[in-house]
Amino acid sequence: MSRTTPPRPLDVEALFPELSACRGTTTRLHPRPGRPDATTSSVGGPLLWPSDEPWPVCTEPHSHARGRRPADIHRERQILASAWRREPNPGPTDEERLLLDELDRPHRVEGAAATDPLPLVGLAQLYRSEIPDLPAGPDDCDLLQVFWCPFDAHGPNGHDMLLDLRWRRSWEVTEILTAPPQPQVVGYEGYVPEACVLHPEQVVTYPFAGLLPEDLCARIDAWEEALEEAFEAEAGDAADDEDTSPAGYQYDLSIPPGWRVGGFASWHTTDPAPMDCSTCAQPMRLLLTIDSSEWDGGSGSWRPLEEQGLPPHPHATPTEVTVGRWGELNVFACPGNPAHPHRWSIQ
Numbered sequence: 001m002s003r004t005t006p007p008r009p010l011d012v013e014a015l016f017p018e019l020s021a022c023r024g025t026t027t028r029l030h031p032r033p034g035r036p037d038a039t040t041s042s043v044g045g046p047l048l049w050p051s052d053e054p055w056p057v058c059t060e061p062h063s064h065a066r067g068r069r070p071a072d073i074h075r076e077r078q079i080l081a082s083a084w085r086r087e088p089n090p091g092p093t094d095e096e097r098l099l100l101d102e103l104d105r106p107h108r109v110e111g112a113a114a115t116d117p118l119p120l121v122g123l124a125q126l127y128r129s130e131i132p133d134l135p136a137g138p139d140d141c142d143l144l145q146v147f148w149c150p151f152d153a154h155g156p157n158g159h160d161m162l163l164d165l166r167w168r169r170s171w172e173v174t175e176i177l178t179a180p181p182q183p184q185v186v187g188y189e190g191y192v193p194e195a196c197v198l199h200p201e202q203v204v205t206y207p208f209a210g211l212l213p214e215d216l217c218a219r220i221d222a223w224e225e226a227l228e229e230a231f232e233a234e235a236g237d238a239a240d241d242e243d244t245s246p247a248g249y250q251y252d253l254s255i256p257p258g259w260r261v262g263g264f265a266s267w268h269t270t271d272p273a274p275m276d277c278s279t280c281a282q283p284m285r286l287l288l289t290i291d292s293s294e295w296d297g298g299s300g301s302w303r304p305l306e307e308q309g310l311p312p313h314p315h316a317t318p319t320e321v322t323v324g325r326w327g328e329l330n331v332f333a334c335p336g337n338p339a340h341p342h343r344w345s346i347q
Helices: 017-022 070-085 094-103 214-240 249-254
Strands: 024-028 121-127 143-148 163-168 201-205 285-291 328-333 343-346
Touching: 070 094, 121 285, 143 285, 163 328
Parallel strands: none
Antiparallel strands: 024 201, 121 143, 143 163, 285 328, 328 343
């Protein structure tokens, strides 16, 4: 089933005509549970990886001998999903709670040294033929594959993530690796995705307000404040209801939530930061957003038409991926040379 973004509550260009000059597009990926195969775009599905090519590994020395087993994480999610769908008494039974406690138990991998290469988790793959806003990769590559290390143990502070993006020409892969190596344990369950098929949808988007011209940003702020004051005066307590709140630029009119490709990055947690290529110093462009949720209480207007009336949990969290403290990961690429190293920011 396709997923369709509802029309925006207001015509933002009618309110602020200057925005037409910076209108862009982004492709919402709409991942949903399914059984993808290696020939299609997916999150958490099998990757089109050559059988004769080494699987990506983390080579940074760090402890990875203790954590939860990926199979236990998947099993726990299955039990909880079934338990909360159960009628007439939803929720885990006493027997299931005992099993959940066992599945939640950390395990130790004997003999695992901090210097041993650690297989990365295959997070997603995106075919350019299926994703309108996915740019061409280096040397006409048409397939982007995304990996990450399942431990926050990298960078100068020893607590950062490690992301690895690979471009390839899909038509060159003849024999597929059917049983790629997997980490025996992971440091954080949010790094373990559930298999999802994608329902790409291209929508209109506008830049983050803080990156607009100062005068335009100030006018948008003033418009939102006046709208909120008028709404609260008329609606009173109903102003707390997500379905009746006045539309705002940030949450309703500019940047959609969820997994998406291209468009503009949101800087709602930190101030906007320059994302220049470390190789050639060109300003980089947003390549991919990996989000913890498809929508939430503040961004409910983006909930697909096919899922109106459904609560955020579990319908807005199909991938089970969690970035940081329930945030989003924005990955940037060099427009001049997509082979240059990527950069990213967590919001």
